[in-house]
Amino acid sequence: MTTAPTPLVVVGDALLDHDLCGRAERLAPDAPVPVVHGTRRSSRPGGAALAACLAAADGRPVTLVTALGSDAASDTLRELLADRVGLVEVPLEGSLSSKTRVLAGDRPLLRLDDGEGRAREATQEAVSTIAAADGILVADYGRGTADVLRDALTHATAPVVWDPHVRGRPPVPGVRLATPSAQEARAFARQLSDGDSGDAAGLRTAARDARALVAAWRAQAVAVTLGERGALLSHGETPLLVPTPAAATGDPCGAGDRFAAAAAGLIADGALTEAAVQAAVHAATRYVAEGGARAVAVADEPETVAQPPADGDTTADAVRTAARVRAAGGTVVAAGGCFDLLHAGHVALLQAARRAGDCLVVCVNSDDSVRRRKGDGRPLVPAADRVRVLRALECVDAVAVFDEDTPERILGELRPHIWAKGGDYARTELPEQPLVESWGGQVLLLPYLDGRSTTGLARRAALAPTPTGGRTR
Template sequence: MTAPRTPLLVVGDALLDHDLCGRADRLAPDAPVPVVHGTRRSSRPGGAALAACLAAADGRPVTLVTALGDDESSAALRDLLAGRVELVELPLDGELSSKTRVLAGDRPLLRLDDGEGRAREATARARTAVAGADAVLVADYGRGTADVLGESLAQAAARAPVVWDPHLRGGPPVPGVRLCTPSAQEARLLAQRAGQDAESGDDAGLRTAARDARALVRAWRAHAVAVTLGERGALLSHGETPLLVPTPAGVAGDPCGAGDRFAAAAAALLADGALTEAAVQGAVHAATRYVAEGGARAATAPEPHHEPAAGPDPAGDRDPTADARRTAARVRAAGGTVVAAGGCFDLLHAGHVALLQAARRAGDCLVVCVNSDASVRRRKGDGRPLVPVADRVRVLRALECVDAVAVFDEDTPERVLAELRPHLWAKGGDYARTRLPEQPLVESWGGQVLLLPYLDGRSTTGLARRAAQAPAPAGGPAR
């Protein structure tokens, strides 16, 4: 049975986002600008509304407090949010803000912004929602929602985890926030605004980010600040020595909304009881996967979204194989490369890790196909596995290079491979002279079997044998 997830309240400024996607292969004859043709238009929730939908995508109950009006964009956003989140509306002065991106492939060429509406005032229902929240994510886009609910949010921060995603147009977070999540550029400018002197050099460097985060912890009286660094991950500071949380792998893709994905994942993990360090690690992993799977456009449909294991296991009792199928489908739909690797992974060792790291670098996501306990027993004997499948899955999912895990009961993984349809099936180099039984299947949909170097001298059987032969400690029997 699936473990219940702590409800999350998202407070912030909703936007309506549009994408015009087409092809650009020539310049206009009357000006040096690209001609975009074959355009397709799509609309999706943006700003705090995107953060709320991302938080709700794994089945978590989410309530969104935001300002909406009587304009056409507000009506369109209500339709997009219907059935996905509970909506608590504040009155809006003006028209809802919207932005339209013109893209050639995945490359943005132009952005058009419309609407300057702002939240007018708080309502009794909104204050009640904040007062009763178990956890809060504030997605501040500088349109007044956080400002009109400032007093209620300050009271919430004194009793529950609050994550605050700031904006240069917005005010400072309320005191006592558990985690603030500015980007490196935002942290630099907000730190200067808070009174820190600018320093010459690389403003995107770790030294600058650490100094800015430390200054913001003190200026905002926050428990912690995590400065997001794009492809480099995030830098977490409690005001002293910072913790760098790197991305699990380099990915290319549309980063629009990655900051919302980071903040939503961190808030969800904190809501479920994770430590701040574990929540930031999970958020980095989630944001990396989000970009690899196609970003905001791939996240538009309200389907379940997988988060990595960090702190309390976000998967709970959920079926890891179903998560793996969804992950592979999203990456494939976004034009990415799905890599799969398989094995028993009983007593995970350095050879396994090296193989999985190399496999992940070959594509945009890595799904590990792992033998069930019954399958391992048939292959290895009654004494195996040494580690039950639930623990093996959890350990594999905790690796930064692993995006999802699928479990199969058969002796070979053909069935699960047919469901995943990976572009690459990675195996260790010790299979170099063997034709794998699953090779014809993988090649039937245009996939490729890929051999990767294997670290010599690493073996689960060898580890188990050495452990069994280890001498008993002096003064007592072996335990």
Template sequence: ADVLRDALSRTTASVVWDPHLRGRPPVPGARLVTPSAQEARVFVRQLDDDEGQSGDGAGLRTAARDARALVRAWQVQAVAVTLGERGALLSHGETPLLVPTPAAASGDPCGAGDRFAATAAGLLADGAFTEAAVQAAVHAATRYVAEGGARAMVTAEDQRTRRPEQPLPDGDTTADALRTAARVRTAGRTVVAAGGCFDLLHAGHVALLQAARRAGDCLIVCVNSDDSVRRRKGDGRPLVPVADRVRVLRALECVDAVAVFDEDTPERLLAELRPHIWAKGGDYARTPLPEQPLVESWGGQVLLLPYLDGRSTTGLARRAASSPVRSGGRR
């Protein structure tokens, strides 16, 4: 152990250290240290600079103070205190960043800390910023718990988490969504799917997707391809190409995977995903949905969710096009 510690202290690679109460402190200069709130409280109490303060190990103020103290005492670049269902609090020694979980997840949390640390380490090794790595790690740990934790059978390929800024090609994105749906179903959890063009993502879209995610244990978004949008909306659409639309959707915390379909309606894709819930905006309440019989054929449920009035891509595009041009040729 001492030989490994000595080697790590001299390496130029990014070191992620998951500390243990019976273990030694992290090597100075470590990129990220990932104690739980309870562990951080114990570590700080062992330091001379605890300042005699006490508090709930799960409280945000306590976690922020503990993280700041540990960054300084351990001489590391950052500490991410994991807070269970509340997410994680990242500190570089100054004002901390709270990274909340994308949704509530009930299940066995055993191993979630390991998933958090491993995900963060992989992304940092790929060149991600610490904040982005912690955000993805919170998402991965939440998904891990929701899918059954250590009891769920997950392949090594399925365990990897990609950075939102590096989206997959359409085919790989869809394949990833299919694997996610199968894995969640196998774990006995609820798969939710929602669909649309999502051209110029706006507050109405986000509210709908957040509500859909809360209806189950994972959310897969089905997106019309560029050709599909063009057939439905006209030659001037989409305003945003599908690769960018996928990239933005995958960056949302409430979205677990994105699949692209080329048809006018998503029945073929839904038949492969077989979601338990197909979520649509409340503006479809009086409109027959061609996919409803298909979803109900495997026992699925079509669910209508509230939609924010006054939000639409068409309206945004019209206002942008009619806005006056300012000096310098900028809008």
């Protein structure tokens, strides 16, 4: 029996974020600055509002307690949050903080900040919401919401995860988990030790800072997030390093919110802190790989998107995944094959392909396609099972099934930036190469483990003696 996710209350400062994303291919003639053209503007919840939306995307009921006012930015954010999360407002003094990023692909070039509004006071509804909560995430962005509700948070009976900000105050005593970044942990630790210096990126420094913060904040645990290196969890003694499952390149904006939201939700569900942190590292890694915060953005001018093909749910999902990552400026990688009896050579190839971009779509031959290519005795494993095994791999983001002998049709739908093939194709002319290059994509050869093949595995299995001394049939 599956238990429904525990409702979560997110307390903190909501922001309104805008992205202007385009291409930068030359410098301006009158100044050494890039010229960004072909821009698309999108808006999305930011700060605590982003954390709340990410928690809701996990399938749990979420209530956001935040400060909003009567300004235009607050009204826009209310519209973006509608039907995503419940909203409990405290009054805002001034206008809602918003930021606008100008990006070329995944690379931020400039950020513009507006609005310095701060939470003015608590309300009885906000206090009651915190008191009745089953799980709490504090996403403090230093704009006063956590401050005006500090007394209610101090007396909360639910487990509290606190994501601090250097502009804000330390967590209340007794939180289950605090989740500063390495830079934030270093800044807070300096305040405790009169300017002690150290390398914010070093594991030794992060471990020392986490230990100091556990004691100073009287927190049950502190998880220092380390970006692509994962997170370091400390209960005040020997720390636990939780590495990322795979290298993920992309826009990291909001990865800390994704980490904190995942950890808070799982702790509310009753998970051990260690298990929650490990799952949160995996969630943050996948979040970056899938386009980051822009994946939850709403375009200010909706684009016309081609409908995905109706040849199977996994294939339609693969087309949507590729379109989402491409729209966010990420790199789509595709790889293909029969993948009948998945072996170490397949896994090594797929892991290398995933590291080449921001998402990996695997194109799989259907049963009829495999039979035409390999003979009547194949496939050994039906397509539905092959798809299920591939989707279980951490490095695979989506799977598409094609029925033709070669994958040109599905490649035309996916339009990947990179079509990855094993190094054993180095001297082979690929029929799909001209198609991939027609939209500016490229074929990339990756190392392949020698001596691994499905045919070889099947032959050895067939010749293996049975317990009675015969051969398998």
